Amino acid sequence: MIKDLLYKYVLALGDDALILGQRLSQWAYKGPFLEEDIALSNISLDMFGRANLLLEYAATLKGNGVTADNLAFKRNERQFTNHILFERPNGNFADTMVRQFFLDTFYKLFLQKLTESKDEQLSAIAQKSIKETTYHLRHSSKWIIRLGDGTAESHAKVQSAIDSLWMFTNELFEMNDVDNEMVRQKIGVNCLSIKSEWDKIIDEVLAEATLKRPEDIQIITGGREGIHTEHLGHLLSDMQYLQRAYPDAKW
Amino acid sequence: MVKEVSIDAIWELLKTVPDPEIPAVSVVDLGIVRNVGFNNDQLNITITPTYSGCPAFTFMKEEITRHLELEGITNYQINTLLAPPWTTDWMSDEVKAKLKEAGIAPPSHEVICPQCDSKKVQVVSEFGSTACKALYKCNECSEIFHHFKQI
DSSP, X not given: OHHHHHHHHHHHHHHHHHHHHHHHHTTTTTSSSHHHHHHHHHHHHHXXXXXXXXHXXXXXXXXXXXXXXXXXXXXXXXXXXXXXXXXXXXXXXXXXXXXXXXXXXXXXXXXXXXTTOSSHHXXXXXXXXXXXXXXXXXXXXXXXXXXXXXXXXXXXXXXXXXXXHGGGTGGGGOOOHHHHHHHHTTXXXXXXXXXXXXXXXHHHHHHHTTOXXXXXXXXXXXXXXXXXXXXXXXXXXXXXXXXXXXXXXXX | OGGGSOHHHHHHHHTTOBXXXXXXXXXXXXXXXXXXXXXXXXXXXXXXXXXXXXXXXXXXXXHHHHHHHHTTOOSEEEEEOOSSOOOGGXXXXXXXXXXXXXXXXXXXXXXXXXXXXXXXXXXXXXXXXXXXXXXXXXXXXXXXXXXXXXX
């Protein structure tokens, strides 16, 4: 029972990292300039690495010969349980950086707590990942400040990105039955406990960037239940193409 | 056969396995090899990844395997350990000198140009050609160089 809940918990965290990794990889060779192209590809690789650690662990928990690759390439859209913000399209560079900044801030606080998990493997993955998230956040927050406090055009684009992605941020702090049980077992993180710290970091950076924090008017959720926006299916059809067309193909 | 090989000899062997992306240093130099030991007749090698998404990690594992088998060692197991997470603090001064020799500024809070030793340097990008490096420029000699990030 607990093992099944832990599987769902680890799988959801793995899906978050995998989908963000895939999104960021779509910037490869399309970055605004060479260094930034390399940066986005580097962050993508870190996310794939994180996804691999989590999905391998999920596969172990599942047993029955399930592998990390099966989980990544052979599940359908409704079986993916990533939060919606992770799947949002890249849009323009400001859209990507705002998504990244919101998620890096979340990851920093979430992983910090996850290092204290009673589950040794999750704690180890968190200790490893937080080092990477620390410099991801440095990178994305610097961009928010540079774009927000930049030209009228860059300011308008980054503010527009914040306004359109804001409705997906609340979902990061939602707690479902799996989360609650994991917290009771001292394995998972109580996301409600990191919300105020997230707000504080976001507010500080937005203030320095001369940007406005939107109102919480509309809130979109459903990712952890497999209810996604129309964009996830397109991402999966691209990511899973090879394994769907040539099942079990190997390098 | 295996019993005749000492632990020291295995460490020496592993020192000949280079990092595929920074051949100036070995997997031992980088601190990727955490432990070498025998369990009865079986050789156990424990390694840890530098960055979780480092594409060279799988390659390094394969290279270790290849080097062992070239020495006729067949009864071995390579385990991956995540915690404690890899840190550049595990690099010795000797290894840092090797990096500098290869034109890469070694991990340090204060980045110094590996060409002219100037401290007047600026970050070009926190992300370089591999996950472990950042791109810098020296304002003294104008040389672009990599810094092996301190983590």
